[in-house]
Amino acid sequence: xxRKIKFxxxxxxxxxxxxxxxxxxxxxxxxxxxxxxxxxSQFASVPAWLWDLYEPSSGGFYENIAMRRQPERFGPxxxxxxxxxxxxxxxxxxxxxxPDSVRRxxxxxxxxxxxxxxxxxxxxxxxxxxxxERVLGxxxxxxxxxxSALGAAPLYQLPGEQANSSATxxxxxxxxxxxxxxxxxxxxxxxxxAMDAISSQKSLLTTLPEAKRKAFARQMYDYALARQxxxxxxxxxxxxxxxxxxxxxxxxxxRGVDLPLPNPKKIYQSILAWYRARPSEQEAFKSxxxxxxxxxxxxxxxxxxxPQPFPPEDLSLVLAESVAMTKAFKTPDGGFCRQIGSYYARxxxxxxxxxxxxxxxxxxxxxxxxxxxxxxxxxxxxxxxxDN
Numbered sequence: 570x571x572r573k574i575k576f577x578x579x580x581x582x583x584x585x586x587x588x589x590x591x592x593x594x595x596x597x598x599x600x601x602x603x604x605x606x607x608x609x610s611q612f613a614s615v616p617a618w619l620w621d622l623y624e625p626s627s628g629g630f631y632e633n634i635a636m637r638r639q640p641e642r643f644g645p646x647x648x649x650x651x652x653x654x655x656x657x658x659x660x661x662x663x664x665x666x667x668p669d670s671v672r673r674x675x676x677x678x679x680x681x682x683x684x685x686x687x688x689x690x691x692x693x694x695x696x697x698x699x700x701x702e703r704v705l706g707x708x709x710x711x712x713x714x715x716x717s718a719l720g721a722a723p724l725y726q727l728p729g730e731q732a733n734s735s736a737t738x739x740x741x742x743x744x745x746x747x748x749x750x751x752x753x754x755x756x757x758x759x760x761x762x763a764m765d766a767i768s769s770q771k772s773l774l775t776t777l778p779e780a781k782r783k784a785f786a787r788q789m790y791d792y793a794l795a796r797q798x799x800x801x802x803x804x805x806x807x808x809x810x811x812x813x814x815x816x817x818x819x820x821x822x823x824r825g826v827d828l829p830l831p832n833p834k835k836i837y838q839s840i841l842a843w844y845r846a847r848p849s850e851q852e853a854f855k856s857x858x859x860x861x862x863x864x865x866x867x868x869x870x871x872x873x874x875x876p877q878p879f880p881p882e883d884l885s886l887v888l889a890e891s892v893a894m895t896k897a898f899k900t901p902d903g904g905f906c907r908q909i910g911s912y913y914a915r916x917x918x919x920x921x922x923x924x925x926x927x928x929x930x931x932x933x934x935x936x937x938x939x940x941x942x943x944x945x946x947x948x949x950x951x952x953x954x955x956d957n
Contacts, residue, residue, distance in 0.1 A: 579822055600604050601881075601950045604888035608943050609955060611895040614903030615940075616660050618931060619653050621902075628674030630654075631666055633932045634902055643923075646693035646916035647682055650675065651711040652937035654718070654771045659940050661956045676721040679712045688728040688776075695805050697919045703769045704917055710772035729776025741777065746783055751792045760796075760804025760815030767793065768818040771825030783839045786826040793819055794831055801835030809843050818866040824870065833874035840867055854897050857908035861894050862938040869945035895939055904931020905939045 603810070613838045622631045622645075629645025630653035636643035654664060654675065664672060682690040689705050690712040691698050709727060716722055726893060728738060740750035754763035767789050774782050798805045802812040803819065816836060825831045832837070843864065854861070878884065898905045907910060912930050913922035947954050 571805075599885070599889075601884060601888060602952065604885075604892050604948050605946060605952055607892045608895050608946055611899055611905075612660060612940070612943060615656060616662065618756065618903035618936075619657060619895060619933075622649070622933065623671075625670075625674065628671070628676070628678035629725065630933060632914060633904075633912065633926075633930050634932065635912070635926045635928060635930060636914050636916075643914060643916070644692060645678070646692050646695060646709050647690055647711050648917045649933040650678060651715045652926050652933050652940075654715060655942045656933075658718075659944060659954060661954075664720070672719055676716065676719050679716050679719075680721070680724050682708075682712060683723055683725055685725045688723075688726050688730065692917060695916050695919055698917050701919065703766055704919060706769035706771075706773050708917060709776075710769075713772060727773075727776040729773060741773075741781070741785060744784070744788060747788055748792075751789065756796065756804070758807075759811055760802075760807060761811045761818065762815075764793070764803065764815040764818035764822070766823040768825075771822060774826060786828065788827070790823070790828050793822075797831060799835070800839045801832045801837075802839050809846075810856065813840060813843055813867060814860060814863045817863045820867060820870040830870065830874060830955065833871050836867065837871050837875055840864060841883055841886075844883075844890065847890070850933075854894060854909060857911075858894065858898055858905070858935050858938045858942075859907070865891060865942050865945050865949075869948055872948065878951060879949065888946060888950065891942055892915065894942065898935060898939060900929055900931040902929075902931050903947065904933075905936040906930065907932050907935030908936070933940070 619630065621634060622637050623629075624631065624637070624640070624645050627645055629647075629650040631637040631643065632649045646794060657667070658664065664675075667675075668839050675680045679690065682692055684691065688709075689699075690708045693703075698708060705728075713723060729741070740746045751767075754766050756763045770789070774786050777785065793803070796803055798812075801816070802809075803815045805810040818844070820830050895905070898907075898909065900906050906929070912926045912928065912932070914926075915922040915932075915934070918934065944954065
């Protein structure tokens with residue numbers, strides 16, 4: 570399946586009504602290309618903002634400007650560096666066109682984060698990653714993908730290739746161990762969290778021997794498939810936002826292991842029902858960029874399964890909300906924040922946040938989510954990303 574599509578604020582106190590709009594009226598008035606142009610205009614300031622977060626000595630990017638101003642307390646992180654490079658590519662500066670010194674330093678950055686004994690990638694400033702299987706799996710994916718785009722490779726074997734990997738990845742020691750790991754995921758509490766744990770395994774699976782990789786991927790797939798609800802989502806009884814977010818995580822897992830997403834028509838009907846039932850923008854964006862970003866990402870994943878293009882009225886609804894979202898999460902420094910009114914240090918997505926800041930500012934994670942929204946919007950509208 571060919572789906573190589575890579576993959577948010579107003580000044581404090583600014584009322585949401587300034588960006589609120591009537592979805593139906595805009596959907597009736599604007600062609601799809603106008604929505605796309607409005608979204609593109611919000612990203613003109615992103616490259617300069619990103620370079621303000623760059624640290625030449627290490628080759629990495631900080632999560633936000635407050636952390637960049639305090640190098641004695643914080644450092645760049647793998648997730649932000651990967652996301653920054655991807656956003657630069659989306660803005661017309663792919664890895665192959667970066668200055669050679671930047672490209673070489675970026676390669677050094679990722680390679681220097683790999684542990685020669687375990688194969689995992691961890692930032693020295695943020696050892697908290699070692700406590701989370703989810704974060705460790707993501708950092709392997711971020712680092713290997715980035716190195717590949719930069720024309721390089723890891724210096725050492727990856728976790729599944731290590732002689733002591735069975736001790737680190739205990740749930741890959743046998744089908745029974747994997748079944749126990751799957752059973753212990755919080756399915757009844759949050760299908761989103763459970764599916765996120767599964768999705769984070771994609772890169773780790775690729776490091777296993779082929780037969781073992783395929784068997785374990787299929788075991789995860791079949792286990793999740795047995796839990797799918799009649800409407801195509803997972804997590805019956807949980808909030809729609811948790812359910813759709815869990816579903817997109819599973820869609821990303823399916824893409825990563827080359828297995829089909831089950832019941833795509835049902836999923837499409839459910840995601841459009843979610844869009845049509847959305848509350849006001851003030852309520853819709855209260856929880857941040859993640860859920861709206863997951864919604865558009867899920868629609869993007871369905872493009873390979875359903876006739877294209879999607880109905881114009883559906884696309885207008887989705888694109889109109891995407892315009893409102895990029896405007897709502899835009900920050901004075903030229904970036905985008907992840908959550909309106911909440912600015913914090915959470916490098917590599919470790920939890921809880923290390924510190925909160927009063928100053929409104931963009932963060933690379935939130936901006937990356939909106940950059941993916943922009944990429945999917947172009948794909949849905951059938952228009953290419955503009956070259957800078």
